[in-house]
Amino acid sequence: MFHDFPFYLGLIVIILLLIMVANKAKIAYPVLLVLGGLGISFIPGIPALHIDSELIFLIFLPPLLYEASWAISWKELWKWRRIITSFAFLVVFFTAISVAFVANYFIPGFSLALGFLLGGIVSPPDAVSAGAILKFVKVPKRFSSILEGESLLNDASSLIIFRFAMIAVATGQFVWHEAALSFVWMVIGGVAIGVAVGYIIMKLHRLLPTDANADIVLDVITPYAIYIAAEEVHSSGVLAVVSGGLLLSTHRLGYLSSSSRLRGINVWESLSFVLNGLVFMFIGLDLPEITAGLEDQGLWTATGYGLLVTLVLIVARFISAYMAVVVTLIMRNFITVADARHPGYKVPMLLGWAGMRGVVSLAAALSIPVQLDDGTQFPERNLILYITFIVILTTLLLQGLTLPLMIQKIKIPDPDFIMPEEELYNKIRRKLNYYALEQMRADYSKEMDEHPVLYQMACKWEDTGQLGDTTAIMADEAKEVYRDILERQRKWLTTKNREQNIDEEIVRKHLLYLDIEEEKLNLL
Structure with missing residues (x-):
């Protein structure tokens, strides 16, 4: 051998x-x-x-x-x-x-x-x-x-x-x-x-x-x-x-x-x-x-x-x-x-x-x-x-x-087609970010005042619907807040996946992105 x-x-x-x-x-x-x-x-x-x-x-x-x-x-x-x-x-x-x-x-x-x-x-x-x-x-x-x-x-x-x-x-x-x-x-x-x-x-x-x-x-x-x-x-x-x-x-x-x-x-x-x-x-x-x-x-x-x-x-x-x-x-x-x-x-x-x-x-x-x-x-x-x-x-x-x-x-017709995959992905992304913004304002308004990076992230979610920049230096308390928001986003995604007819591949792409965001926190 x-x-x-x-x-x-x-x-x-x-x-x-x-x-x-x-x-x-x-x-x-x-x-x-x-x-x-x-x-x-x-x-x-x-x-x-x-x-x-x-x-x-x-x-x-x-x-x-x-x-x-x-x-x-x-x-x-x-x-x-x-x-x-x-x-x-x-x-x-x-x-x-x-x-x-x-x-x-x-x-x-x-x-x-x-x-x-x-x-x-x-x-x-x-x-x-x-x-x-x-x-x-x-x-x-x-x-x-x-x-x-x-x-x-x-x-x-x-x-x-x-x-x-x-x-x-x-x-x-x-x-x-x-x-x-x-x-x-x-x-x-x-x-x-x-x-x-x-x-x-x-x-x-x-x-x-x-x-x-x-x-x-x-x-x-x-x-x-x-x-x-x-x-x-x-x-x-x-x-x-x-x-x-x-x-x-x-x-x-x-x-x-x-x-x-x-x-x-x-x-x-x-x-x-x-x-x-x-x-x-x-x-x-x-x-x-x-x-x-x-x-x-x-x-x-x-x-x-x-x-x-x-x-x-x-x-x-x-x-x-x-x-x-x-x-x-x-x-x-x-x-x-x-x-x-x-x-x-x-x-x-x-x-x-x-x-x-x-x-x-x-x-x-x-x-x-x-x-x-x-x-x-x-x-x-x-x-x-x-x-x-x-x-x-x-x-x-x-x-x-x-x-x-x-x-x-x-050329099989797709009876499940709703909208192009990229458009559907971006639509879910916007909803996900608006949900995160609501959760941040409802439960972490004090922390947003104490940690500017959290406030900046919330502003980005509101203005552009994009994820905030987590590459800045964050205090441990701000990291815990963001981790909690990420976990709530995961639960929101899994709930929507069960309740609605959403392509699970797109849901998994969003979950993967949230994992990457959390991994970036571990490196800060």
């Missing part, structure tokens, strides 16, 4: 360069990373890469899921909960069933159990790829919220299918009532453990005399602690991490200081950047190991099977996207839905095409054991690995490269 250390350092440099090229060309960087890894794998003398699935599940998956759960809006997740859970569970199950029957019919030696196993592996779309694409194109907020919410939950449902299919392949039987009970425990137990461990972590942050560095270290440990705790009791570690992450994200203002929040953002962005880069590069680098085991099937035949499964995935997702519209139009007569209007054909088309596969599928395929418990070879393991690779590569290249063009061509 130490002998290959320079190679891995060079790999990180290559990842950085490829991501720079992808950003410059406005291409989703997972596409270039997979192709880059694929190209490097053919260079003579390159160290053979063996990816341990446990490495991906334990080292990579928890922090990536945790970071994604912090980035998503709980308000948007709850608003679109029906369509998100439908895509994350029902669509994943429908996709797995479709793959199972097609594989059983067209691929020699594939039983239904093996088909379900393959379906569970390739059914979840990848969150990182979709997110990387949406950076370069303008889409309605609801579209990105649905994709982000789906990607948080679909990994859990696919891995549940994968576990049950593994049992069926290994034992040759499938007991439905036991599987149903196990499924309920994996879902409910995963959510409960995630919330419980998240609550304990939140209490530790509050009770321990931590500083920003200690808070960040504890925060990095958190997703691993949640994942391991859930997996130890055989519940869903993925759902546990997502649930714990959503809990902690929602209450971040209550247990983390402004310094911890500001520094934590930088740490998590850098960490997820490196982890995402490595896992997509690993997909391309692992090709020699995957193709080495294809002795029984020819390479072209196996590639054909992979393309067939890819076609099934695309068709199944399109059917699911349009069926979701039909169900919504029917159910709006009986229940209150998030939006009862007909979405037309454009949104389901783009949702159907946004089905790139990624690292979770590869990790699941690699976790298939070489041998069964009785010592016999696991049936069709090498073919499943290769089909998974073809699915990932094809969806990344085909859908990943064409989705931005489709979005630009189709």
